[in-house]
Structures are given as C-alpha cells and as structure tokens.
Amino acid sequence: MRCLAPYTERYIITRLLLAGLFALCFSVKAAEKTAESEEDSTPFNTPELVVADADPLVLGFVDARSKQNLNGTWNFLVDPMGVGAPGGFFGGWASTRTPVDEWQLLEYSYPTARQIRVPGDFNTQFEDVFFYRDRVWYQRVVDVVRKADTRYHLWLGGANFDATIFLNGNPIVRHQGGYVPFSIDVTDQLIEGANDLVVWVNNRLGTDTVPTERTDWWPYGGLARDVMLVETPSAYIVNAKFELDEDGKGLEGSVQTRGFNAGDRVNISIPELSVKTSAQVNEDGLATWQANAKPTLWHPDNPKLYEVSVTAGQDRIQDSIGFKTIETQGHQVLLNGQPIRFTGISTHEEPIGRDGVAYSEQDMRAIFAEAKALGANFVRLAHYPYSRHAAKVADEVGLLLWEEVPIYWNIAWENEETLAIARDQVARLVQRDWNRASVAVWSVANETPYSQARMTFLGQLIDDVRGMDDTRLVSAALLGAMNRELQGVILHLAAEGLVSDIPSEPEKAIFKAILDKAGDQAPEAGSGFAIVIEDPLGELVDMVSYNEYFGWYYSRGIAPQLGVSEKTVRQLILKFMPQMEMRSAFDKPMFISEFGAGAKSGKRGEGVWTEDYQAAVYRAQVAMLANSPQVQGMTPWILKDFRAMLRTLPGIQDYRNRKGIIDENGRHKLAYDVLKDFYNSDWAKP
Ligand code: GCB
Numbered sequence: 102m103r104c105l106a107p108y109t110e111r112y113i114i115t116r117l118l119l120a121g122l123f124a125l126c127f128s129v130k131a132a133e134k135t136a137e138s139e140e141d142s143t144p145f146n147t148p149e150l151v152v153a154d155a156d157p158l159v160l161g162f163v164d165a166r167s168k169q170n171l172n173g174t175w176n177f178l179v180d181p182m183g184v185g186a187p188g189g190f191f192g193g194w195a196s197t198r199t200p201v202d203e204w205q206l207l208e209y210s211y212p213t214a215r216q217i218r219v220p221g222d223f224n225t226q227f228e229d230v231f232f233y234r235d236r237v238w239y240q241r242v243v244d245v246v247r248k249a250d251t252r253y254h255l256w257l258g259g260a261n262f263d264a265t266i267f268l269n270g271n272p273i274v275r276h277q278g279g280y281v282p283f284s285i286d287v288t289d290q291l292i293e294g295a296n297d298l299v300v301w302v303n304n305r306l307g308t309d310t311v312p313t314e315r316t317d318w319w320p321y322g323g324l325a326r327d328v329m330l331v332e333t334p335s336a337y338i339v340n341a342k343f344e345l346d347e348d349g350k351g352l353e354g355s356v357q358t359r360g361f362n363a364g365d366r367v368n369i370s371i372p373e374l375s376v377k378t379s380a381q382v383n384e385d386g387l388a389t390w391q392a393n394a395k396p397t398l399w400h401p402d403n404p405k406l407y408e409v410s411v412t413a414g415q416d417r418i419q420d421s422i423g424f425k426t427i428e429t430q431g432h433q434v435l436l437n438g439q440p441i442r443f444t445g446i447s448t449h450e451e452p453i454g455r456d457g458v459a460y461s462e463q464d465m466r467a468i469f470a471e472a473k474a475l476g477a478n479f480v481r482l483a484h485y486p487y488s489r490h491a492a493k494v495a496d497e498v499g500l501l502l503w504e505e506v507p508i509y510w511n512i513a514w515e516n517e518e519t520l521a522i523a524r525d526q527v528a529r530l531v532q533r534d535w536n537r538a539s540v541a542v543w544s545v546a547n548e549t550p551y552s553q554a555r556m557t558f559l560g561q562l563i564d565d566v567r568g569m570d571d572t573r574l575v576s577a578a579l580l581g582a583m584n585r586e587l588q589g590v591i592l593h594l595a596a597e598g599l600v601s602d603i604p605s606e607p608e609k610a611i612f613k614a615i616l617d618k619a620g621d622q623a624p625e626a627g628s629g630f631a632i633v634i635e636d637p638l639g640e641l642v643d644m645v646s647y648n649e650y651f652g653w654y655y656s657r658g659i660a661p662q663l664g665v666s667e668k669t670v671r672q673l674i675l676k677f678m679p680q681m682e683m684r685s686a687f688d689k690p691m692f693i694s695e696f697g698a699g700a701k702s703g704k705r706g707e708g709v710w711t712e713d714y715q716a717a718v719y720r721a722q723v724a725m726l727a728n729s730p731q732v733q734g735m736t737p738w739i740l741k742d743f744r745a746m747l748r749t750l751p752g753i754q755d756y757r758n759r760k761g762i763i764d765e766n767g768r769h770k771l772a773y774d775v776l777k778d779f780y781n782s783d784w785a786k787p
Contacts, residue, residue: 150187150265150272150275151272152265152272152273152274152275153273153274153275153285154274154275154276155274155275155276155283155284155285156254156283156284156285156286157528158339158340158357158532159282159283159284159339159340159528159529159532159533160254160256160282160284160331160339160340161338161339161340161341161418161532161533161536162338162340162341162418162419162420163256163282163329163331163489164420164489165417165418165419165420166331166332166333166418167331167332168256168329168330168331168332169243169245169329169330169332170327170329171219171241171243171298171328171329171330172219172220172327172328172329173218173219173241174216174217174218174219174241175216175217175218175219175239175240175241175324176211176212176214176215176216176217176239176240176241177214177215177216177217177223177237177238177239177240178194178209178211178214178237178238178240179229179230179233179235179236179237180194180235180236180237180238181233181235181236183235183236184208185209185236185238185301187267187272191208191209192207192208192209194209194211194238194299194301195267195270195271195272195299195301196267196269196270196297196299197211197212197240197242197297197299199212211238211240211299214240215227217239217323219239219323219324219328220258220324220325220326220327220328220458220460220461220488221323221324221325221457221458221460222261222319222321222322222323222325222457222458223237223322223323224319224321224322224323224457225321225455225456225457226457232746233304233322234304234305234306234320234322235303235304235305236301236302236303236305237301237302237303237304237322237323238299238300238301238302239299239300239302239323239324240297240298240299240300241298242295242296242297242298243291243295243296243298243330244294244295244296245291245292245293245294245296245330246293247291247293248332250334250335250415251288251332251333251334251335252286252288252332252333252334252335252337253286253287253288253291253330253331253332254284254285254286254287254330254331254332254333255268255273255274255284255285255287255298255328255330255331256282256283256284256328256329256330256331257276257282257283257284257300257324257326257327257328258282258325258326258327258328258488258489259279259280259281259282259325259326259486259488260276260279260300260302260323260324260325260326261279261280261302261304261320261321261322261323261325262277262278262279262280262302262303262304262305262306262310262312262320262322263275263276263277263278263279263302263303263304263310264276264277264300264301264302264303265300265301265302266285266298266299266300266301267297267298267299267300267301268287268290268291268296268297268298268299269290269292269296269297270297271290273285273287273290277310277522277525278310278311278522278523278525278526279304279325279485280485280486280487280507280526281486281525281526281529281530281533282326282489282529282533283529284331287330300324302322302323302324303322304320304321304322304323306320308513309513309516309518309519310519310522311506311507311508311512311519311522311523311526312484312485312507312508312509312512313509313510313511313512313513315510315747316484316507316509316510316747317745317747317748317758318449318484318743318744318745318758319451319743319744319745319746320746321457321458325458325460325488326460326488327460327488333416334360334414334415334416335360336358336359336360336361336365336413336414336415336416337358337359337360337413337414337416338356338357338358338367338411338413338416338418339357339358339359339386340356340357340532341354341355341356341357341411341418341536342354342355342356342535342536343409343422343424343536344424344535344572345396345424345425345426345572346391350393351376351391351392351393351394351395352371352374352376352391352392352394352396352424353389353390353391353392354369354389354390355387355388355389355390356369356380356382356387356388356389356390356411356413357386357387358382358386358387358388358413359386360386361382361386361413361414362382363381363382363383363384364381364382365381365382365413365414366379366380366381366382366388366413367379367380367381367382367388367390367411367412367413368411368412368413369390369392369409369410369411370409370410370411370412371392371394371407371408371409371410372408373407373408374394374395374396374407375394376392376394378390378391378392382413396423396424398423398424398425398426398437399423399424399425399496399538399539400425400436400437400499401478401479401499401500401501402499403499404423404496404497404498404499404538404539405423406421406422406423406496406497406538407421407422407423407424408420408421409421409422420536421496421497422496422536422538423496423538423539424538425437425538426438426572427541427572427573427574428574429574429643429644429689429690431688431689432688432689432690432691432730432731432733433690433733433787434574434644434690434733434734436501436541440787441478441733441734441787442733442734442784442785442786442787443478443479443501443541443692443733443734443735443736444476444477444478444479444734444735444780444785445477445478445479445480445481445501445503445734445735445736445737446472446475446477446479446480446481446736446737446739446740446762446776447480447481447483447694447695447736447737447738447739447740448468448472448480448481448482448483448739448740448741449483449484449739449741449743450482450485450487450488450491451741451743451744452464452467452468453467453468453471453741453763453765453766453767454765454766454767456744456765459487459488460488460490461488461490462490462493462494464490465487465488465490465491465494465495466494466498468740468741469494469495469498469500470498471740471741471763471767472500472740473498473499473500475740475762475773475776475777475780476776476777476780476781476785477500477780478499478500478501479500479501479502479503479541479734479736480495480500480501480502480503480736481502481503481505481544481694481736482502482503482504482505483503483505483547483578483739484505484507484509484547485505485506485507486504486505486506486526486529486530486533487504489533489534492504492534492537492539492540493537495537495539496537496538496539499539500539501539501540501541501542502537502539502540502541502542503541503542503544503576503694503736504530504534504540504542504543504544505543505544505545505546505547505578506523506526506527506530506544506545506546506562507526507547508523508545508546508547508549508558508559508562508577509546509547509548509549510547510548510549510550511549511550512549514552514554514555514557514558515554520558520561523558523562524561524562524565527543527545527562527565527566528565528569530543531543531565531566531569531570532569535569535570540573541573541574542573542574542575542576542644543566543570543573543574543575543576544575544576544577544578544646544694545559545562545563545566545575545576545577546559546562546577546578547577547578547648547694548578548579548580548648549577549579549580549638550580551636551637551638556637556638559577559638559641560641563575563641563642574642574643574644575641575642575643575644576642576643576644576645576646576692576694577638577642577646578646578647578648578694578695579634579636579638579639579645579646579647579648579694580636580648581647581648581649581650586632587655587658587659589630589632590632590651590655590659590674591615591659591662591663592615592616592619592622592623592624593624593628593630593677593681594612594659594663594670594673594674594677595611595612595613595615595616595623596612596616596623596624596625596626596628597626597627597673597676597677598612598665598669598673599612599613599616599626600626601626601673601676603669603672603673603676604665604669604673605666605669608665608666608669611663611664611665612665615663627677627680628680629680629681629682629728630680630681630682631681631682631683631684632649632681632682632683632684633684633685633686634647634683634684634685634686634691635685635686639685639686639687639689640687642689643689643690644689644690644691644692644733645685645687645689645690645691645692646691646692646693646694647683647685647691647692647693647694648693648694648695648696648738649683649693649695649696650695650696650697650698651674651678651681651696651718651721651722651725652671652674652675652678652696652698652717652718652721652722653696653697653698653699653718655674656670656671656674668708671709671714674721675717675718675720675721676721678721678722678724678725679721679724679725679728680728681725681728681729682725682728682729682730683725683726683729683731683732684729684731685731690731690732690733690734691729691731691732691733692732692733692734692735692736693726693732693734693735693736693737694735694736695736695737695738695739696718696722696735696737696738697715697718697737697738697739697760698714698715698718698719698760698772699715699753699754699758699759699760700712700714700715700759700760700770700771700772701753701759702742702759702764702768702770703768704753710753710759712770712771712772713771715760715762715770715771715772716770716771716772716774716775718772719737719762719772719775719776720775722737723775723776723779723784726784727779727782727784733787737762737776738760739758739760739761739762740761740762740763741761741762741763741764741765741767742757742758742759742760742761742763742764742765743757743758743761743765744756744757744758745757745758762776
C-alpha cells in the first residue's frame, strides 16, 4: 500500500481505522495534517498535480498537417463527487485499469463505461447530464506506429473549461478557460502501440474563472471541439501570419519555427499572385518577409481567397487566405478604403434544429446561410471563441466577424490568475484566426460595469490584441442603462405621456409632477434627444459598441419606479424611440452590439413574449438607429433562440432565451422580416 495524497486523508484514515488497518505512513501524515484537515470539509478536493502548461504558441494550420484524428467514440464517466481524482481512495481514474481477477476491487471502469461522441458537449448527449456542471472523465486508446524524425503534438480545439490530460497514466498538461485551442508535444510520452489517453474535464465555473459563474448561455462541457494527434518533422513551422503591408505595396508576414538554426530559410509561395520568396529564421526561430503583390481585396460581396504555402526543411503548410483593410475615420468604418455599414446579427455557437454546441463546419454553414439570407454582412460571434470552422466558413461565404473572449459581466478583475486565463484566451484566439479575412473586430468584453480594476484588466487585453494584430478593430460591448441615460428617457416619457391618450388620468398626473419638478429641464413632447455613451473604455477601443434594451428590460425597471403601468411605459417608449439618437462622447464609430426582445415562436397578440411585440420593438429600434448618424452597424440579439439556464419561465422560456428572430428549429418570427427589410433599405448603403 502506498501513501496517498493528503487531500483524501481524513476520509481514508476514518475508513482505515474502522477496518483496523492503520498503516504507519498514514499515522505520521495524519498527525501533521490535523489542523488543516479540520478546516477542510471536502474530502475530495482537486489535488495539486504537477503538470505542464500547454504550448504557449498556437500550433497553426492544423488542417493542412499529417495527423491522427482522435474524434469519434470515447469512454465517458461522470464524477460528481470528484472521487476519480488521482491518488484518491477510489483509485484515481487517470488510466484504464482492469481487475487482475474477480477478487480485485476496482470501483471504476472505462471499458464498460458509456460511450460519448467527440467533438460535442456532453450535456446534450445524455439526459442525466443536461444540467450537470462538474467533473467528467473521457478515455480512449490511441494506437501509434511511431515514425522517424517526427514530433507528435496532442491538439485539442477546446475543452470546457478546465482540462487535465493524462497519457499512459501520467499527468501531462492542464489548460483552463475552454473555447480555445491548445496543444502539447507528447513525443517523449507516447509509446509504440496502444496509448491510454484520459482527459479529466470540469465545466463548473466559479467567481474567479473566465467566463465567470453565471452566464446567459449554456455552459456546455466536455471535449466540445476536435481532438487530434498532429505530426510535424522535428524542425517545424509553428504558425505563420500573412497580411497586407502598411504602405500598400504588397504583402508581408512572419513565420514562427522551432528546431531550425538561425540562418535556415523558409519559403513562401502564393502562385496566383506570383509571390515566391524566402526569408531567414533568426535566433528565436522567427522569419519575416515582404513581397510585392496586388491582391484582389476580400469583401463580403467578393470573398476572394488565395492559396498560400510555407515550406521550411521537411515541413510544409498551406491554407486559403484573403486580404482586406479595415479602419476607422472619424465616425466611419472603412472596409478596403470604402465606408461600410455593418448589417449584422448576433449568434451563439448553437446549431439550428438541435441543442448543443455547433462544433462542425456544416453547423456553421447553416448558421451563416441564415445570416446571409437575412441580408447580413456581419456576425457577432458572442460571447466566446467558436471553433476554428466558424471563421474559415465566414472567409468562404463572405461574412465579416466580431470575435469575442468571455469576459462577461462582473469577473474577478483583481485576480491575477483570472487575468492570466483571459490573456491566454485572447492570445490563442488571435493567433488562431489572424489569417482569417472575415475577422473584422476583436472584442475583449461584454457588459462590464465600470471600475478602475476593470479598466486596468481590459486595458491589458487591448494592449495584448494590438501587440499581436494591429490590422483589425478592437472593441468591447459596453453596458447600457446607466442612471443618467434613464433619467433622460423618463423625462421624455413623461412629456410624451402628457400629450398621448395611452396613459390613464392618474398616470398623466404622475407625468405632470415629474415635468413640474424638472422645471426648465422639462422637454417638449416630440423634441427628440440623444443618449450619449461616456464609458471611459471608449477611449481605448476603435469602435464604441453598446448593448441596449429599450423596449424590453428598461420598461420593466422604469414602470415601478414611476408608479405607472408597464403597458403604458412600453407603449410610450416605442412611440418616442424613433426620435431618439444614440451617440458616444468619442470621435469614433458607434456600433449597437445588442438590442432585442423575447418572443415565443407562434405566440401572437398583445403583450410581452408575443411575436407582435418583438416586431414592434424591432421597428422602433431600427427607426432610432437610422436616426443615429454615428451608428455604423448593429448586431441585434439574436439570430436564434438559445439554451440558457437563467431562463426558467415555464411554458415560455423552458430554459431558452427567447430573443431569437428565429426559433430553435429555424422558424422565422415576425421580427426577422422587419430586420431583413431594414438591411435592404438605403441605411445599409452609406
Ligand atoms: C445581454 C447579454 C446577453 C444576454 C442578453 C439578454 O445584454 O449580453 O448575453 O443574453 O442581454 O437576453 O438579456
């Protein structure tokens, strides 16, 4: 019997005492740990495993490399009590063990476990884990016939949200944060023949994680993305970057290598542009190049891509890459030097017609086809990095993208580990997609309340993005409904109410009292007014993006405060919204990253949750935004009804957020046509 790890000691000691088997090694350790154990009420804490971090550099171009695809069927164990923790009383589930004979007690087993599909979340594969947020175990055998002069990289497209990987029983890497790719060189741990691969993954979120504990989307867990064993020569290309050069003469780029000597050459080729050049790698394995070329620029209406390749020693990578410029000038956004309005829609990474993660290229094609049919040229991939297929497909079909990291609502701004996870996500997302012409905007956050700590945290992420890629816009979806904004709305509501026949007489008396109190600040009905966004983060971003819910949440907040009915407030707000203007205090383009209202598909008539009310909100919204010259685009919330644990209302929500303009099966609601008509109007052509 070996000494077990201290975290399970109290439990183990109790069991062993009862059994009269108190071995010496436990008694010594128990004495040492008494004080600690008394404070610790959970006998099965996660042990402190000594594991490596994932490779800090993203292994690029994985689709073009030799590899063994590890998608498919894995064995799956659910571990709500955390008893599979390595070194634990129940044996530690880090490897496949089978009892030597019928006398050996083992309380877990992979060969007899149920089987799960990878990629994909676990929540929607088995009913009993739909709401599950905790530890699970994945296991499979990887058969390897080792090749000479080859390095093996275990690559995961994303494991939600905290994954520790064991190879042949040994812990090899831990990655926290989910959603982004990571890899580890396992050349030295792989054996010839059958390798036992186990991934221990936890989708529980906490106050210090990224994203944080509470999110308005399903925290789908598990090996949600592709898994592969990628092969490279021993000297290899890690990643490469292609872009237009700054003076407009042609192209430039960089190639990051490993295992070469300074002075070794890499070769870059883009046959259609007659680019054939080479560059030397420096001491850090980096080579930079420049070449004259005049590519046709990528545009949603003409998503031109070029075949590119890089060779270095025995290694070769290739891809299809487009080139575009995106910049701002005053209040405008310029795509390839021409003003553009973003006719957009927000999405979650959920397929149409099925619950769960949209993990495949086909899923993304279907989502983007729906966006295109709407007249969209832009999609906001909220609120976390999607699989690599998303930007690849968008490159092909011609959609501009907003890509985002899950810095959502109030996270642990002062926690250094939280910052480290966020920076890791930013770095991996940018390195993965910096060659995707479709990516127009990197977003570092969504709806984060103001504080100095938040400014410092997000300032760091913005610097990181700009340090890696200065060819896209940086933004963040800012939080609306600040008190000052709502004060203006209330005064106009009162002015409108006084001259309207919507309110009752007692309500009119309330409006009159409000206006009397405001004195000369009291506005005239129909006078129009502006909501001005002043969040200081506006200083740091290129485009000031703003989420607002006029016509939905705000009315709920205002009505009880004033003592008037919600119906009155809703009707009046929709009436005066077309006179409102959205503006920001910064000389930058503005973008409405969210607006919306919930509707149960097929529910018609009056009141909230009807398609009619949602469509009315959309009509008022687009009129308001058409009246806002600083606004250069929008991504209403949201294309499709999506799964959300926050949304419990029986009969209406049933754990779905109902703000989709199509329902979960793809049926269009009335608001869909309102938005489609707007995107076909002159507003879309600046
Ligand atoms: C928001 C959030 C989004 C929510 C949405 C809603 O502002 O950014 O994640 O799902 O509102 O429906 O409330």
